[in-house]
Every structure is written in structure tokens, then in C-alpha cells.
Amino acid sequence: MNESNSVQRQVDAVYRAESRRVFATLIRLLGDFDLAEEALHEAFAVAMEQWPRDGAPNNPRAWLVSVGRFRAIDTIRRRTRFDASLAELAERIDAAEPDVRADEDVEDDRLRLIFTCCHPSLPQDAQVALTLREVCGLKTEEIASAFLVAPPTLAQRIVRAKAKIRAAGIPYQVPSIEDLPDRLDTVLQVIYLVFNEGYAASSGPSLTRADLSGEAIRLGRLVMELLPNPEVMGLLALMLLQESRRAARTSPEGDLILLADQDRSRWNQAQIAEGRALVQQALSSQQVGPYALQAAIAAVHAEAPSPATTDWTQIVGLYGLLAQIEPSPVVQLNRAVAVAMRDGPQAGLQLLDEILAEGDLANYHLAHAARADLCRRLGETAAARASYQRALELVKQEPERRFLESRLRELV
Template sequence: MSDARQALDQVWRADAGSVLGVLARRLGDLDRAEEALQDAAAEALRRWPAEGVPGNPAGWLVTTAWHRAVNRLRREANGRDKLAALASEPPGQPTGDDRLALLFACCHPALPGPSRVALTLHAVAGLPAETIAAAYLVPTSTMAQRLVRAKRQLRDGGVRFEAPAPEAYAERLPAVLAIIYLIYNEGYLASSPDVPQRRELAREALELARQLAILMPAEPEADGLAALLELHESRAGTRFDDGDLVLLAEQDRTEWDRDLIRSALARLARAARRDRPGVYQLEAAIAAKHALAPSYESTDWPAVRTLYDHLVVLRPSPVVRLSRAVATAVVDGPAVALAEVDALAGRLGDYRLWHAARAGLLRDLGRIDEADAANEAALACATNPAERALLTQRLTRG
């Protein structure tokens, strides 16, 4: 790889979100900003090998992209009025605030969930449409159309590429956190029937969460999400064995990434000092209990269940109650836990993990035929190939 190509790849990875953000903010149009930035990248590949890589590559890209955008507006009849308002004030240097503004725009509540995910991966993380399409098992043309529609919705809705005021964080931040977590979960355990996990999505989501925590240091939930994803990633290398899913109780804890665990614990401590608990901090605290335990059996299960009690207050969902029941099984036994799980039948009857949890508890109680029936129900709901293999294996063992 040439020095120019390597330098462009590095600045693209580190600063493309900020560069695109500042251009989108000034132009008020993500499509125009992307087009101008792509022109600037092509110009860099032409000029940098001969002229050398500039001292401030990100600034060079902004300036070059800006000139390209202005020239294009000058040529367009419908762009001349806009040109008069823009040309007198070139964009400044890209900053973290520009990346933050772009992230909030891509996660705008006016967009449907799938469009938020796609646009965030494309504009903020810099993934091309074909990569995102492959990750979500749709044709590239479909993903490209989704991106076009999303950008059009932002433009037609007058969405500004500016970071929200701090007083608006409580309203806007949860959507951003949820989208990043959604991306991570798809990478961590894919919904696809073809592959068990998509590591590239998990890595992108972790990077987005870390960037958000840097950009919003006063928001404990941003640190909470980054801590949660670091804790999940710390054991990513032990979750699969030749494509087979390895459950938490059976993972080799000596292979867990202790650097990631330490980083997550530091984030959690920093978040806790702000005394504003939230769902991601609580989920991270639960994951930390597992990370710190030398074995599954020695986990502080009463503390885990207490944390779930707090989480139920903030997020009273049946899925959280199901997770709490797993801790109850260890603390109070499978019969008590089964009663908790069965109480969720009306809301989780189509959820594979509800059936799988029932199967495990029924087996612990010696009710083998019922356990097999629950496993079969879980298998009927599961799409992930590793999950299906595990459930099939349980049925085969009898």
C-alpha cells in the first residue's frame, strides 16, 4: 500500500465522521456532503503521491471537499441561491462535535429503525453500502435505496446536522444508544440463518460506543454502554468453538481479555460517580459480576439478581424479567425460577430464549419430556445456526 493510500485510509478511519459532519452541517445536505468528500478523497489519491501527505489531512479533505461542493453549486441553477449564503463562510476544522452531530442526525427519531442502523454504519462508521447489505442479508441495491431514502428524509424534514443542546440529551441520547446496541447485538449473535456472528458489526458498534463516550463525557449512560460492550467483547474469543456456541458456564475464563475488562470497570466507576444510574450502567454492572467471578458457580448470584431488580424498575420488560429468573434459578432453585418464567408465557411465548430457559429448568427438575418439548419450541423459533445446533444437540442427547 502506498504512503498516500495508507494516510488516506488512516484519516478516513479516524476522521471521516467529523469531516462529513462539518460538511453536512454547512451544506445542510448529507448527500452533497458525501459527494464532495468522495471527490476530495479521489483528489487526495491523485495529488498526495506527488505532493506529499499534508500536515493536516483531515483539514485538507474538508477544504478540498468544500471547494468541490461550491463549484458544483455554482454549476447548478437551483444551487446558486444557496451558494450565495454558503460561499462567504467556509467550514472550519472538523471536530468531535461534528461527528457527534452526524451521529445524532443519523439516529434521528424521524427515521425508521433499519434506516437509522444503515445510515449510522454508512455515514458515521464509513462502511460502504455493499458491506452493510452483506451484514444484513439484503441486496446491495436494496441497501443503497434505503440509504438514499434515509438521506432524503433528513433533507426533506429539515433535520440539522448539529449536536443537540445538553438539555435535549435526555430526549435524543436514548435513541443513539439503542441504535449502537442494536448494531452490536447483530454482530454478537447474528439473526441470520447463515452465520453465527458478524464480528465486523460488533467491532464497529464498540468503536461507535467508545467515540460517543469520549464526545459526551458528562453522560454516564454513554460510558455505561461502552463498558457493557467492552465486557461482552472481552469474552468474544471464547463464545464459539469451531462455529459451535459455548455458553457462559463453559467458557474458558483464562482466555477472557483482561485489558478490556479493566477498561470497562474504569468506565463503570466513572459513570457511578455521577450518581445517575441507567439501564446500560446496570447491564454493564451485571456483566462485570460475571467478568470478575473466577467461575460460573462462584458468581455473586444474589448481587446479580439485585441488579436485575433495579433494572426491572428502569426497564420493566419481560426479557429483563426472564434474565432475572436465570439468577433466581441459582439463588432459590429451578422450581422457583420456573414459576417466574411461566408467568411470562403470555408475553414471551414466541421468544426462543424463553423456551430455552424453560427447557433448562424443566430438565433440572427431572421433567425430561417437557424439557424436550420446550427445546423443540425454542428450535422452531431460532434462526442463528449456532443456536440451532446447540438446541439440536440437546434434543439428540435426550
């Protein structure tokens, strides 16, 4: 019994460490997500049968790839009795002898898988679902729960995405040098979307979902390991610096605590140190992009021992640079809030009203909440009340709703 338990633990450890690497290589060899998934599970089932008897192999990853590949060939050949066209596929896979001795080859397979899951011809929600399912290995039910989607709905997204990959002949490869910048941007967008849903959920009873932000950081580390790039460093730094504040962002009851009111002793100093080092490395490359700039802003906040000592002049300047390279109403909103902290609420309110007048943020609850706060600080109670009420009409997140309601009650 003890020996059986030991083997089970060994197989479990190999599964945790190697299963997604094995899966990525099997997709390259087999050319099909579902066949690779089936082969992966069969390989681990064989391991449970043979390793107690023969001992674990010296290279479990290569062994699992080899067994999975042979099992897939057997499966395809059995199916040729019903579909003769599969015989050619079986011969092609049989002829392609895998080489998984070099770690860099295996990591190339993982990078190929990420770019396939984040192909721009797939809808963004499908990119997210497929990446979490196939690259991270999350179960369909886990992803559906995190994004507040019914499991059958999410399963259909994944099925349609795989069908699209097959039908459109989407290549399982790293893009060319010419195409890499645009394609990498799509990958980073998907990772950051996953992180944001975990760091500040778009709706539902909880403010955060640590499992999702954790998976996004893991993906960011993986991409940086496989493809070092200043913007990849910037994104990982941004996620680490934002994640460092998780413990201080909510009360024990799950209520929202604003940055200015957070207990900074609860910030994760290891994540801050790692994030700041990555920011410096990204900025020193002279190829500064939007993620690196956002990470630099987060680093300024992280460096301040208190709200009063925050270098708001530097933050305003960084938002100005960000607005130049990636202009957006949200960036302008954040800059207006920073100006209010540097120059006073009246200066910020003037900028914010100009932004709201343009109409792009008319249905963005955080814009109205920011305006309400500036009016509150100026003693303009009626205007603050109107903006808080508008924000409440738009908010979808329960802890944020409770926070806005408490602010509204405090107005006299």
C-alpha cells in the same frame, strides 16, 4: 515508484484517520449528504494529484475540507445552468468560511452527524443503516451482508432516510439540553442494536459478526469522547464486557458454548478491566440507568473465576433494580434464570412459568429454551422435551438450532 507508493500510503492513512471527520464538517458546510460525499472523494482525488508534487499540508483535515468545499461550490455552479435556484445555495456556501482549526469544532460536527442519523423521525432500520454508512463509513454492501438484507433494499433505506432528512428539514445539530436525554437514548439504542446484531446475530449461519460489534464499540467510544455521560459509559462498559467473551462463546466448528461451559482463560482481560473501570465510574455518578446496571451484571460474571463462584445474589439484586427502572419481560426472564442459579431450578421455573403465562414471551425462543433447561435439571424429561421442541420451532440462528437439537437428543 517508491515515492508514489509512499504518497499513496500517506493518503490512505489520512483517509482512515480523517475521512469521517472531514465528511461530518462538509455536511455542516454543504447541508447535503450526497454533495458532501462527492466533495469528500474529490478532495482525496486532488490530494493524490497535488501531494506528490507539493508535499502534504501541515493540516490535512483543514486542507481536505477546504478543497472539498470549493469543489462542491464549482459543482453547484455548473448545475445552475439547469437549475437557477442553486445559485443562491452556491453563494451561501461560498460565504460560509470553514474553521476547522479547533479539534472540538470538528468533533462537534461528528456529534451533530450522529444525532442527525439517529433522528427519531426516521425508522429504526434506517437509523442503523445511515449511522453505519455515514458515521462509520461502511459500504452499503457490507451493511447489507451483516444484516442479511439485499444491497438494493438497504440502499433504498439510506436513500429514503436522506430524502426524509431533506424534506422534513431535520436539523444538523446537537439537541438542546431539554431534548438531549430522549435523543441520546435513541442514539444509544441504535449503537446497542448494532452491537447485538454483531454479538448474537438474529439469524443466519454464524453466531456472531465481529465487524459489527467492533463498529458499535467504536461508535460507543466516539460518543463517550464527545459526550461523557453515565449511561454512555454504561453502554460502552456493557459492550466491552460482553465482547470480552467472544473467543470463548463458540467452538472451532462454530457451535454455541454457554457461559457456564466457557473456558474463562480465553476471556479478554484488557476489555474486562476497561469495562469494570467504566462500570465503577458510571455507578459512582449516582445517575444509574439501564445500561449501567446491565454492565454491572456483566461485570459480576466477569469477576467470577468459575460458574460456581458467581455472586448470584448480587445478580438477582441488580436484575431487580433493572426491572424497576426499565421493566420488561426479558429482564424478568433473566432474573428468573438468576434466581434458579441462586435458589434452585424449582424456584426459577415457578417464576418463569408465571412470565410465560402473561403471553409476552410466547414466541421468544430463549424463554422456552430456559424453561427446557430448568425442567431438564429437575428431571422432568417430557416437559423439557416439549419446551426444547417449541424453542426449535422459533429459533432462527443456526448454531443455536444445533445446540437445542443436541440438548434434545441428550434427554433420556
